[in-house]
Amino acid sequence: MPPTIRAAPWILLIAGFLLFIAGFMVNTMWAKITWTPTLLLAGLGIASLMLAVVASRLFRCRLATSAAIVWLFGLTYFAGIAAVLSVAMITIAAIAVGSCFVEEDRNARLPLSILAGLAVLCGVTGWLLPFPVHGHAAYVLVLLLIVVFRRRAVVNALRPLRESWSDAVAGAPRVAALAVLVMGVVSTCAWVPTIHYDDLAYHLGLPYQLQGLGYYRMDAGSRVWALSAWAGDVLQGIVQVIAGVESRGAVDTLWLVLTATLMWSLGGALNLSSMMRWFAVAIYASVPLTADTLTGMQTEGATAAIAVGVALLIQQALAPSRRLLVLLALLFGLLLGLKVSNLMIAGPLGLWLLWQWRWRFPWRALPLAVLTVFLVGGSSYLYAYLLANNPVLPIFNNFFHSVYYPPVSFHDLHWDTGFHWNILWQLVFHTTNYIEGGYNDGVAGFALIALLGSLLIALFRRDTRAMALVATAAFLLPLTQIQYLRYAEPAMALLMPVMLSGVPLVDWRRLRARTVPMLLVALVLVDLAYAANANWQMRNGVLQDLLADGQSAVIAKYAPTRVMAKFIRVAYGEQARTLMLDDRSPFAAELAGNAFVTNWYDLELSTLASGANGDVSGAKWAAVFDRSGADLITLATDMHTQALDAAIEKTGGVKVRTEDKIELWELHRGKPGTVVPIAPYGVNITFDTSAAPATSTIAHADLTFGCVAKDVPIVISWKLTREDKSSWQRSEWINCNPAGTAGISLDQPIAGKLEGMTITASPATPVDLHLQSTATNAWFGADLSYDRDLALQWRSNIVTRVKAWNQQRLQARKAKR
Incomplete structure (x- = not known):
């Protein structure tokens, strides 16, 4: 081989770094670092390193191990022990389920089992969303039963974990420690409470409805995105119902750990050395956009983990089988269940699978695989079509004409900046034009330029060419449709291992020990310097406020x-x-x-x-x-x-x-009620409901009483009567305050026409409290929540149809007699 060709990988690697340095200098990138939050992250990293060094000496373990434990404690403290334990529970249950689909001798069996199990759990829960079966006790009982029933499989899956971790760290202990520390620094974004715009406006709806109502209303009339792909929010909802509190940070961290673990294994499938595999993890974790995936409930973190899992299964090039095809179908289903735009990532992966198996594809198992994809990821699309007439609402509404959005296809024109030949350069050095928040230059990370030459080498290598093509396509395809960097971020988890696969071709000899690792360490550190640019939260000092004042103060401020x-x-x-x-x-x-x-x-x-x-x-x-x-x-x-x-x-x-x-x-737009004293010491209040809507009603009532403060509570009994004479009733106690007044309010939805409303108030024991009504007010309006509760209406329609069918069946049987 001519010397020039042998030296090409080295030349391209250096050329990539020189291009990165040139771009950094020409665009004065150092001026775009937000120093205060960056120095805070650096301080946390140094502090964690010092603690990890002490712990490693005390417990005689590797630095990477002690660093991981230090950061786990940090996550538990700030994200909450209930959230972390809840994620642990669902992870173990996922192992129990997913291990059914992953062979015992398969590489990366544990993370693949977790992904497969999460696919099943999220898929089943997705279909059950409109039904009132979701609750803490139900979830815990089901998960415990799964774990108990599959306890041997769980133990077998977890048994090699310690040895596998030790072997992985032993292969490159220093770089392993670097990767863990970088992941730890980035995980501080998961400590921050949920304050993202999209989360507060949309994503939190599903978890809070499951926790508070026991089902998901699917109220597209109130939130146009309510029926869009929901697998990510379903997992958030399951964990929140179990923990009893928001658990976003712990869930986001789980996705990051799965991505890193699978990237390590993918690097092995690409024949990377242990050092390069750890560098792939460190570089991906240091990309500022990775930090951004931990601050909210968006799906890019989950998408990255699943995409790497699918790529690993295909790259391993094992013999096709029915079981492997079902496993891939589970992951493809979860990928599409997260977001419809994931088609642009699933597409290249699917084409690669077909090419790998082109002569040996198990076609007889294809119907089962398609059904599996639908069962895992199809619930949101089918419910959206049945309830809103648009399976991808609000996208393509110019075709589907759902009543919940104007008859146009949703498209954010702000990100139509054009897909040009220099798109990578623009993404890296002028990132502000491709992501929201402003002042975001550098958020894409610099590996896209620095390791571009190594990617070219991977494209020319026979054993990495397919993976390189797929990773490149998965990154560029979303950008051809909308120039919004966040949608391309998951593909970076595919790009990092394949980029580094071009580096080992160089015969470094003396250079191998120092120069290339130093370049990669420098790349990691420079990327971390821009982590605070990833979103407005980090840039505005949210983490600093959290450490100083706590979560409540952060929420109150931001x-x-x-x-x-x-x-x-x-x-x-x-x-x-x-x-x-x-x-x-x-x-x-x-x-x-x-x-x-x-x-x-x-x-x-x-x-x-x-x-x-x-x-x-x-x-x-x-x-x-x-x-x-x-x-x-x-x-x-x-x-x-x-x-x-x-x-x-x-x-x-x-x-x-x-x-x-x-x-x-x-x-207070209601009318007063009619008050009548009742023996011995109570009052009766009746409201005129003639103005109540003919359909569902929300009854608002405010009552104020004069009384004498004694240690005797006042019993308030509510009775709301429907047109069919059925009624809603409730009794509750209130106390007379020292000022001699007592008050109570009611907000109660009533299905159907409201015909009457009566309230009685009397002492709990026959004591004269001189009780009298001083102010009464009630208003009856249309219950918009009920009108928009598509799940409740759909369930009611099913019950009505079943009753009608049963009645017809009984009549037909009676007629035969």
Whole structure:
């Protein structure tokens, strides 16, 4: 072989780094580092290293092992022990299920079993979302039964873990420690509470509805994305129901660990040395976008793990089999269940699989594989089509014409910057144009330029060419449709091992020991310097505020709407109806379908609110209030207009709380009731319900009593009677306060026409408290939550049809007699 050809890998590697250095200097990239949060991350990294060194000497373990334990403690403290234990439980259950589909001698059996198990658990849960079967006890019982039933399989899957870890670290202990420390530094993003825009406006809806209602409303009328692919949110929901608290950080970290583990194995399948495999993990973890996957509930972290798992199975090039095809189908199903745009990642992987197995494909097992893909990832698409007439709502609505979105295909024109020949250069050095948040240059990481030459070598090597082509296609295909970097991020987990596969071809000899590892370490450290640019949270010092003041202070400072939402749940109950008027912060998701917004997420209310400020009488805003059925509204302090203020006054608005720049108002647009004393010391209150809607109703009532403060509670008995004479009843106690008053409110949905409402109030024991009603108010509006509860309506239709079918069957049997 000519010397020039033998030296080509080395020349291309150096050329890539020189190009990276040139771009760094020309674009003055050092000026785009946000130093304060970056230095904080560096300090945390150094502190963890010092602790890990001490722990490794005390317990006589490898530095990578002690560093992993240090960062695990950090995650547990900040993300919460309940969240971490909940993730551990579902992971063990996933091993129990997934190990059924993964052969015992397969490389990376443990992470592949976890992925397969999560696919099954998320797939089954996805189909059960509209049914009221979701609860802490049910989830824990099912998972425990699975683990107990498959306990031997779990033990067998976990038994090699310690030895495998020791062998992996022993192959390159220093680089292994570097990779673990980088993952630990990045995992600090998982400590931060959930404050992302999309999470507060949409993603939190499913977990909170499962936790609070026991089912998912599928309320596309209130959140247009409610029926889009939901596998990621389903996993978040399962973990949150088990833990009883939000568990986003722990779930995101699980995906990162799975990605890193599978990347290690993929590097082995590409014949990388232990050092290069650890470098692949370290470089991927150091890419700022990887940190971004840990700050929210988006699906890119999960997508990366699954894509690497599929690539590993194909690259291993084992003999095709029915079992392996089903395993791949599980992973493809989970991939599509996360996001429809994952087709652009699944497509290249699927074509590669067909090419690898072209003459040996088990065609007889293909129908089973297709069915498996559908069962795992198809629930959201089928429910969306059945309930909203668009399986990918709001995308392609110009074709499907769902009533929940205008008849156009959703497309964010902001990211139509064009797919040009220099797209990689632009992504690396001018990243701000390709991701939201501003001041994000460098977020793509610099490996795309620095290791570009090594990628070219991988494309020319026969044993890595297919993997290199697939990784490149998976990265570039999403960018051809929309120039939004986050959608291409999962493919970086495929690119890093294949890029490094071009490096070992060089005959380094003396250079091998120092130069190339030093270049890669420098690349990792430079990437980490831009981790704080990954999103506004890190750049604005959220982590620093978290360490100084705690989670509650962070939420109050950066997401005051969440503080208001918590106050509404505690002070007014889970059934209170809230209308959020600030289109800049449509953060209604955590109120579990009982809050509404007026931005484009809600087509009906946004249409009603359009131009409402032009009606100075306030009639249009009042109509929006009435249609929402809300007795609470929130608005920003800078939103007051003559029209809005007139509507608030017209509906009896009273401001009750201000949080940061957010105001909470009660609406008292009801009428007083008729009060009649009853023996011996009580009162009876009756409200006129003739104005109640003909369909579902939300009843709002506020009662205030005068009384004498004694150690005797007041028993309040509610009775709401429907048109069919059935009734809803509840009794509760309140106490007379020292000021001589007692108050209580009710927000109660009633299915069907409301015919009567009666309340009795009397002392719990026959003691004269001088009880008298001083103020009564009740209003009956259309229950928009019920009207938009597509799951409840779908279940009701099923029950009605079953009853009708059964009645016809009985009549037919009777006629035969």
